[in-house]
Amino acid sequence: MSARSTACIHKAYRLHLFKQINEPLNVSSPFSVNLLPKDCQQVALFLDVDGTLYEIENSPSLIKPCFRLQKKLHTIRNRLQGALGLISGRTLDDLDRLFDKNKISFAGNHGAQLRDALRIKEYQANTGNIKRIAHKIEELLNGKKNIEIENKGSSLTIHFRNSTIDRKEIDRIIMELTKRDRSLTLLKGKEVLEVKPLSHNKGTAISYFMRTKPFIKRRPIFIGDDETDEDGFETVNKKGGWSVRVGNHKRSKANFFLPNVKSVHEVMKQLLKSR
Numbered sequence: 001m002s003a004r005s006t007a008c009i010h011k012a013y014r015l016h017l018f019k020q021i022n023e024p025l026n027v028s029s030p031f032s033v034n035l036l037p038k039d040c041q042q043v044a045l046f047l048d049v050d051g052t053l054y055e056i057e058n059s060p061s062l063i064k065p066c067f068r069l070q071k072k073l074h075t076i077r078n079r080l081q082g083a084l085g086l087i088s089g090r091t092l093d094d095l096d097r098l099f100d101k102n103k104i105s106f107a108g109n110h111g112a113q114l115r116d117a118l119r120i121k122e123y124q125a126n127t128g129n130i131k132r133i134a135h136k137i138e139e140l141l142n143g144k145k146n147i148e149i150e151n152k153g154s155s156l157t158i159h160f161r162n163s164t165i166d167r168k169e170i171d172r173i174i175m176e177l178t179k180r181d182r183s184l185t186l187l188k189g190k191e192v193l194e195v196k197p198l199s200h201n202k203g204t205a206i207s208y209f210m211r212t213k214p215f216i217k218r219r220p221i222f223i224g225d226d227e228t229d230e231d232g233f234e235t236v237n238k239k240g241g242w243s244v245r246v247g248n249h250k251r252s253k254a255n256f257f258l259p260n261v262k263s264v265h266e267v268m269k270q271l272l273k274s275r
Contacts, residue, residue, distance in 0.1 A: 031223075031244045031256035031267065044083035044218040044241075045076065045271070046206055046232065047264075049090060049098070051225035052246055055261050056190060058161050059148060060090065065098050076271050077104055082117065082214040087202045089194060089228060091152050092120075105215075110187070110196050110228060111205035112154040116212055122154075129184065130156050133177050133195055154197065161191035189226045202228065203235035210239065223264055224254075 050056055054063050077084040085105040088095060092108040092115060099106075105116040114121040134151050137158065147170075148159040160170055174193050178186045187194040206222060209215045220241035222232045233243035233253040245254035246264060258264055 029256055031242070031258055040079050041081060042218055043080065044085070044210070044215045044220045045080060046085045046087050046209070046220060046222040046236075048202075048222075048224035048226070048229050048232075048246075049086055049088040049095070051190060052223055052261065052264055053086075056161075059159065060094070060150070063098065065100065070100050072268055072272065073099065073104060076268060079271060080214075083218055085116075085206070085209050085215070087111070087205050087222070087224070087229075087232060089155075089157065089189075105209055107202065107205035107209070109152050109155050110194065111200040111202055111208075112197065114205060114208055116209065118212075121208070129181055130154070130195065133174075133181075133184075136177055137174060156195040158193045158195075159191065160193075187228045189228045194228060201231035203231035206232050206235050223258070223267070230254075 047053055050060065050063070053069065054066075057063055073084065073086075082103070082105075085107060086095060086099070087107045089110050090098075090108055092106055092113045095106045095108055103117055105114075107114050112122065130151060130153065134149050134156055137149060146160070147165065150157040150159065158170065158174060160167070170193065171188070174195065175186055178184050178195055183197055183199070184195055185198045187196065202222075202224070206220060210218075210220060220236045220239055221244065222229070222236045222241065223244040223246065224232055225246035229245070230253050233245065233255075236243045237253060237255065242256055243254040244256040244258055245252045246258050246260065248259070249257075258267065
């Protein structure tokens with residue numbers, strides 16, 4: 001990318017923090033950062049993975065580890081003195097596959113699995129209910145192709161990006177099954193449906209980390225791209241932080257936006273320049 005292009009992007013997304021770090025922010029504004037070293041000690045950064053750090057693929061298994069991204073995240077973590085967390089619908093094992101078990105704090109399975117530098121905390125779901133629903137979905141879909149059902153133990157993800165099946169039919173089938181169990185909830189994402197326990201979400205994950213070192217007393221930033229990130233946006237807003245949704249969305253609880261994955265990496269580049 002040319003120096004001129006970089007300058008244009010920086011101008012388009014710049015958000016000066018500096019001494020204004022405690023001032024209220026404008027709603028629905030473009031987002032970027034330009035931090036002084038002292039500012040890095042006052043913020044915590046939380047990032048979604050698919051659709052935020054990586055472009056969405058036809059199947060989550062197609063996403064491969066990226067050494068340059070791993071190195072970039074490690075550097076940002078050090079810059080923020082450890083206050084960096086990845087908040088994802090993927091399992092901890094899958095996050096380890098992508099990010100090489102580094103010291104970044106992880107929340108997997110939409111907050112059901114939590115790991116910081118000191119401990120692992122996991123919310124145990126009724127796996128029998130999840131398994132029953134997975135079996136019932138397979139039965140009702142009656143062998144229709146290109147539907148991928150991913151049983152994560154404490155949650156269930158139904159991928160239908162590659163399927164020609166009517167989306168309303170999938171919604172109806174899964175909603176009917178989920179509403180029979182009041183401990184479960186249904187989330188609609190990008191070409192996916194998530195069945196998960198009602199007790200946790202990306203918002204509860206962020207709240208958990210904000211009660212632990214090194215996140216305590218910092219202002220949170222959360223960048224995500226999907227409906228499944230809205231709980232996280234709401235939590236961050238209540239804590240006086242900055243919520244950022246990636247993509248063109250008319251309705252969101254986020255108070256800032258970025259147009260695409262590339263722009264997220266531009267923000268990360270600006271964090272790396274904060275000295």
